[in-house]
Amino acid sequence: MSKRIVILGAGESGIGAAILAKQKGYAVFVSDGGSIKDVYKKELEQHRIEFEEGKHSEEKILNADEVMKSPGIPEKNEMMKKIRAKGIQVISEIELAYRYKGNSKIIGITGSNGKTTTTSLIYHICKTAGLDCALVGNIGYSFAKQVAEDPKPWYIAEISSFQLDDIITFRPDVAVLTNITEDHLDRYDYKFQNYIDSKFRIIMNQQQGDTFIYCADDEVTMQNINNFSIKSNLLPFTMRNELKKGAYIKDGEVVIATEEEKMQMSVYDFALKGKHNQYNTMAAGLAGSSIGLRKEKIRDAIQSFEALEHRMEFVATVRGVDFINDSKATNINSTWYALESMEKPTILILGGVDKGNDYDSIRDLIKEKVKAIVCMGLDNLKIQNAFKNDVAVIASTSSAEEAVHTAFHLANKGDVVLLSPACASFDLFKNYEDRGKQFKDAVKNL
Incomplete structure (x- = not known):
């Protein structure tokens, strides 16, 4: 008998998860407490996936083997309390996508600020260098749907703390943590530490040979980094001092140094202006360098990147x-x-x-x-x-x-x-x- 998965929430990530789960032989039921957009309803009907809107039917949800929860649904939700009370395993969409990604590799980016810019810039670097990759996650296109419909060797994934809360095996080959500042505290019982722990889940399954890129100038990151057992290769970025390994800025020059090689360029050549974007650019440059992309390509991409809509x-x-x-x-x-x-x-x-x-x-x-x-x-x-x-x-x-x-x-x-x-x-x-x-x-x- 096929495993029964219930998808709570029929937004971009919910629909993507439903399509992938159906493709992989699960019995799928989608439930949304609000209304489902017509475009998403059409997709569910095309894939012959059972769904409901405007309610959550307990009898159809609480008999699930597993529940995929959309990131927008808080734990305080009444249905979630009942699911937890029954001990049903809850996963996020990125966990489901990870199960079926095959041999593909993932660069996962999280952080309170700068993650969308950093993710977009890493994607631009990878595309400029000729990698066959997809931009997925919090930034627009469902990771699960990409895996189902157009799998790629590389995924560049923007990941929110809500998505990280419900991972079990998810493991990015390269993890980027831009910074941690107080955000979404309403979802973390107004305890900053809960949110910090959530962000650090991005490295919880990483192994030797994986890479963790982080900001050495971010106080919260540095106060907490030693509380976690990190097996991956550490690559910090900073504006305060020179590093043998990592990225730093000195006298208007950025230096990016990984195992493979060292590259330098002037910060005046960065397409993105402002101090915060110098941090984002260092993180992105390190990500590109850490997977062995040629420095000429990284340099070209950093110079040609166009800023995002709604961001400065x-x-x-x-x-x-x-x-x-x-x-x-x-x-x-x-x-x-x-x-x-x-x-x-x-x-x-x-x-x-x-x-x-x-x-x-x-x-x-x-x-x-x-x-x-x-x-x-x-x-x-x-x-x-x-x-x-x-x-x-x-x-x-x-x-x-x-x-x-x-x-x-x-x-x-x-x-x-x-x-x-x-x-x-x-x-x-x-x-x-x-x-x-x-x-x-x-x-x-x-």
């Missing part, structure tokens, strides 16, 4: 005022990096769903660089209270259009309007992409 994306200059879309800044640390790179007086658009933010860490930058804050969210009180003594003007708005108009009104020629919300977007928007798009549309309509 220049939108337009309107009557001397620059508009920058950093909608992907869904936590305080991302906003800190954005502010740090500002060189002109800034009107900052902040706000959304607060995940337990401590605004103290950006206070100094706000005092130094921000002349006005425009709140954009349904509940702006916490932001107003946090900065009422630091900024002369704090305005409240409840749409992207209103926020853009207000910011433009407050700006003078030579100023920057920066959308870098430090919060999730679910109060007014579908997701951070929707928020960024509405911001860009509003700017274009000025």
Whole structure:
């Protein structure tokens, strides 16, 4: 009799997992408490996969041999509590994909900030070097679906802490941890240590011969790294000192040194600007070098990479005022990096769903660089209270259009309007992409 797998959540990862599980002979049932998008329903019907929406039927879920949980579903969910109480094994989509990847290799990237940029840059390096690879995971395309429909020798996977929470055997050949800052604490019982432990799960199954790339300048990473038994080859990156093995920046030159060889290039040649992107570029360069890619190809890729949409994306200059879309800044640390790179007086658009933010860490930058804050969210009180003594003007708005108009009104020629919300977007928007798009549309309509 075939093994019964229940897929909870019918988003990108859920559908991909369902297709792969069906292909591998599982009896598959998909259950989504909300509504399922038409495009996903069509896929389920095409593959003759049984599904339900708008509910979770206990009798059909609690008889599973295994449950694949979508990353968006918290452990506090009532159905999850019942599944755990019954002792049913719970896995994530990347665990299922890993089981069936064959001889393919994985570069897995996690971290609180910079992981999407780093993942995209590693993919660009691998493609430039001629590797047959796919970009999967948290960044858009389901890892499981890629394995089912178009398997590749290499997978470049962006991985969230939620996906790592439910791995058992998943093991990346190269693991990259960009940094760890307080994020998603609402999902980790407001205990930072739980979130830290979750991020370090990326190396839990690594063996000798695998590689672990991490930031030696990240305090949280360095305070915790010795609490884990790490068997893989360590490659740190830093701006503080020279390393024999790893990557560092000295006098405007980056040096990337792995077992194989050493490469150098000027940071002024990096396509990505800003200090945080120098870290991301070092991590990506190390990943490419550690799998033996030629340094000329790595150099070409680092110089030709184009920045991502919604991540410090220049939108337009309107009557001397620059508009920058950093909608992907869904936590305080991302906003800190954005502010740090500002060189002109800034009107900052902040706000959304607060995940337990401590605004103290950006206070100094706000005092130094921000002349006005425009709140954009349904509940702006916490932001107003946090900065009422630091900024002369704090305005409240409840749409992207209103926020853009207000910011433009407050700006003078030579100023920057920066959308870098430090919060999730679910109060007014579908997701951070929707928020960024509405911001860009509003700017274009000025």
